[in-house]
Amino acid sequence: MSKRGDTLQNKGKRGARRAAAERAGSGGASTAGKTRLSRNGKSSGGSSGGANGGGPQRPSLFWKWTRRIALWGGAAALLGAIFLAFAVGFAARSIPSFYQLKANQTGQTILVRARDGSEIVEIGPSYGEWLDYDELPENMRNAMIAVEDRRFHSHFGVDFWRTGGAIVEGVMGTRERVGGTSTISQQLARNLFLSTNRTVDRKAREAVLAMALEWRFTKEQLLELYLNKVYFGGGAYGVDSASRKFFSHPGTELSVAEAAIIAGLVKAPSRYSPTADVQAAVDRAQVVLRLMREQGYITAEQALVDVDSVKLKQQSGQNSVRYFTDWALPQLDILLPETNAPLEVWTTLDVGMQRAATASIDSNTPAGSQGALVSLDRDGAVLALVGGTDYVETNFNRATNALRQPGSSWKLFVFLAALEAGYTPEDRVKDVPVTIEGWSPRNSNGRNVGETDLRTAFAYSINTVAAQLGNEVGFGTVASMARRFGVTSPISTFPSMVLGSSEVRLIEMTRAFAAVSAGGMAVEPYGILKVTTSDGETIYEHERARETQLVPDYVAAGITDLLQAAVQTGTGRAAQIGRPVAGKTGTTTSNKDGWFVGFSSGITTGVWMGRDDAKAVPGLQGGRAPAQAFAAYMRYAVKDRAVEEFDTELNLPDWQLEPDEEALFGDPDEYYFIDEQGNMIEPGRRDTFDEAFDEDGGGQGGLVPVPEPPSAASDDFLEQATGQSVDPRERQRQRPPPAPNSRPPPPPATAPP
Structure with missing residues (x-):
């Protein structure tokens, strides 16, 4: 074939391919149109996007992101490793040797010692x-x-x-x-x-x-x-x-x-x-x-x-001792400057008495109930303190934290107020049904004995007499007396407060009775004698507080007489220990609380029993389990102390002995005075209050002579309460008349509820 023929043939082939391409573009491509000639004359698969074609394939989206995540993750891990290495290196350089x-x-380590120096527990x-x-x-x-x-x-x-x-x-x-x-x-x-x-x-x-x-x-x-x-x-x-x-x-x-x-x-x-x-x-x-x-x-x-x-170390006394340390050691924050140095704390706790207290509570507390005990020396040192039957089971301290109704043990303050107002243990009072502001108290036996004396009314805890006395002296006066003797819990001034409706702590009641034992002098409970460092340097030592007279001597003697009668012949007979004991029982409604608080030979002990949920405890009365626990403990506590007879001799002031108007006159320094808070200011201490004193009771300081009280139950009150007329001979009761030309002093301020 000639060159020309070859050229025409090639042109024909190119035209055929062009036509085939056009047909493929219009959707009619034949199978032949899907092939093309390679430069060496061989055919290869045609379409650029064909799945089975021989051209290059695009990677799927999944593998694309997998590669990216791998790259990014590797970079992040590398950066994290570098950062971690720097952080570890920096921390290593900062760590002490x-x-x-x-x-x-x-x-801070605190080694707690008993009063004899023996180690009782290590805290911290x-x-x-x-x-x-x-x-x-x-x-x-x-x-x-x-x-x-x-x-x-x-x-x-x-x-x-x-x-x-x-x-x-x-x-x-x-x-x-x-x-x-x-x-x-x-x-x-x-x-x-x-x-x-x-x-x-x-x-x-x-x-x-x-x-x-x-x-x-x-x-x-x-x-x-x-x-x-x-x-x-x-x-x-x-x-x-x-x-x-x-x-x-x-x-x-x-x-x-x-x-x-x-x-x-x-x-x-x-x-x-x-x-x-x-x-x-x-x-x-x-x-x-x-x-x-x-x-x-x-x-x-x-x-x-x-x-x-394996033999374990005996942890003797650890259980109940923790109640004491939980109360005493927080006081270090107040007594000491801030320090983290190891300390040795010498306490007032007597190890033997603590064991005896624990045993007395364990053996006398009714099943399902809790018991607590506080024992104070005559200066307020805490000799033993038990806040419950098992510290491991519950560390709630019922001796220092629990607020419970004291029942008739509260009558201590009612009769103190009456004695300060002029009553004596021999004075005649009447146990008769009464109603005060819609409240009608009843005696526990449901009976009334009629006329009796103050001593018997207290010994047998006659509620109606306590109600009459509280109404007579004023419920605010009773509250002020409780405040004076160290009760800091809220106190109501409703009539029922005379029977112990206001809740108090056991340590407060024990403190009040300890003040009576001390002859009417204030007592402040304390548990820390001294604190030393590990090298023996003393950084704190307890100092005896300034003596403060709370009530006159004759009032303290009178209330001691009543408290002794309550143990000798009254509701507290189970507390007898073969030597003089003075104390008072307390039982609340439905037997929810049982109390006994008393003293002997300079040691005052309070016992409470009851349930934490305040449910009734069958048979629980202050004169039973609490009084028995008191006696069991006190027999041990006083065994090494001399027998002490109580001072119950009433050295009454002239205004109570002489029915003479002139007996109310004389040197004002010889009088006891009550301030606006109900605190008594003793004779001889008036010099700092001269500018506030006014013989008529109108001074700015509110310092007035002790007011002349009326009888336990006035004639008008008894006639209204009993519906009977009072024998005129009862009106001849000997009372000192008020001072001439003097207006009555204002009543003492009531304590806040």
């Missing part, structure tokens, strides 16, 4: 002796690693395998919460530098510090720090302190079983403490022994050790 951490013991952290790594028993080291961090020797601060497994278990719902993942290094970091808050931020900082510790110290140093600083409960920090507290010997002498008990405490010191729950501690120790055997630290034979045979 090993020797600084050894010397840094945080927290106790560190014992520091044990170097080689001094720590191998069983102790292995037990701690087995139960707390089995990969301690292989990780670098954080056990990612253990943490990841815990997270997976938490996500899958096989665990209640993600926890138990902290390594020994993390726990050490937390104990040294962080709080115990469960937050993501705190956990992150804990991890950084743990890795910094691993960077800075060897595994041996970390374990030494941990075992000397970890908390084992009961205030014990470190193995040596825990060993001495629980087993009475140094930490270097720990057996396998003892090491297992101590290692098991870290998870929950209070729950597994052998002093709180022996069985729980034993069960936990068995778990530790099993883990030690599984990890090859001990043999199967060693794992069968009898943990029950």
Whole structure:
């Protein structure tokens, strides 16, 4: 074929391909149109987007984002690793040296001593002796690693395998919460530098510090720090302190079983403490022994050790003593300047009396009830204090915190007010039905005896007489008398208050009776004698308070007479102990509370019993279980004291002895005065109030002579209450007349409710 023919043929072929392309563009492409010739004359698959074509393929969206995430994640991980490395390095540089951490013991230790100097309890952290790594028993080291961090020797601060497994278990719902993942290094970091808050931020900082510790110290140093600083409960920090507290010997002498008990405490010191729950501690120790055997630290034979045979240190008196320390030690915040130095606190507590008090409450408190006892020396020193039947079960202090109705023991203040108003124990009063402002009190036996004397009315706790006396002297006056004797609880001035409807604390009532025992002098309870530093320097010592006369001597003698009669012949006969005792019972409605408060040979003791929910206790009366507990304790408390007879001789003032108008005149310094708060100002102390004194009672200071009281139940009152006329001869009762040309003084101010 000629060249020309070849040219025409080629042109024809190009035209055919052009036509085929046009047809393909219009949707009618044939199979032939899907091929093209390669430069070497061979055909290849045609369409650029065909799935089966031979051209290049575009990657799918999924793989595109997978590659991006991998690249971004890798970059982020690299940046995170760099940041973590910087953070760990910076933290490692900031961590104190090993020797600084050894010397840094945080927290304050308070050693509490009884009045005889014997140690009764140690409060706060106790560190014992520091044990170097080689001094720590191998069983102790292995037990701690087995139960707390089995990969301690292989990780670098954080056990990612253990943490990841815990997270997976938490996500899958096989665990209640993600926890138990902290390594020994993390726990050490937390104990040294962080709080115990469960937050993501705190956990992150804990991890950084743990890795910094691993960077800075060897595994041996970390374990030494941990075992000397970890908390084992009961205030014990470190193995040596825990060993001495629980087993009475140094930490270097720990057996396998003892090491297992101590290692098991870290998870929950209070729950597994052998002093709180022996069985729980034993069960936990068995778990530790099993883990030690599984990890090859001990043999199967060693794992069968009898943990029950371990001898625990006797914690004598620890239970009830804590009620006393809970009340006394917070007072250090007021008595001392701020300090974190270790302290020794010498207290007023008598160990023997505390045991006797605990035993008397335990043996006499009705089943299902609680009991409390407070015992004061004549100067206010707390000799014994029991706030409940079991401190471990409940640490609520019923001796110092519980507010309960005192019942008839409150009549102390009613009769004090009556005696101060001019009554004597021999004065005649009437036990008759009465109604005061719509309130009609009844006697416990439902009967009325008619005419009797004040002593008998008090001894047998006659309610109607107390109501008449309270109405006569004024309910505000009774409240003021209670305030004067140290009652700080709210006091109502409704008529029923004379029978003890206002709630008070046991320590307040005991304080009031102690003031009577002291002859009417104020008594302030205290529990701390002195405080010294660890090197013996005295930084506080109790000083005797200035004496303050609360009532005249004759009033104190009169009320002591009444209180003695209540024990000799009245409702408190169960409190007799073979020597003079004065006291008063108290029982509230439906037998919800039982009280007895009394004194003998300079010791005043108050006992309360009842239920925390204020439900009735069948058979509970102040003259039974509380009085019996009082007697059981007091027989021991006074055994080494001389028998003391009570001073009940009434040296009455002239205005009560002489029915003579002139008896009310004389030197004002010879009078007792009552201020606006109901406090008595004793004779001879008037010099600081001269400018406020006014013989007519109108001075700015409100200081007035003790007002002349009317009779226990006035004629008009009795006629109205009983509906009967009063014998005119009763009107001849001897009372001193008021001073001539003088207006009556204003009544004492009532105490706030």
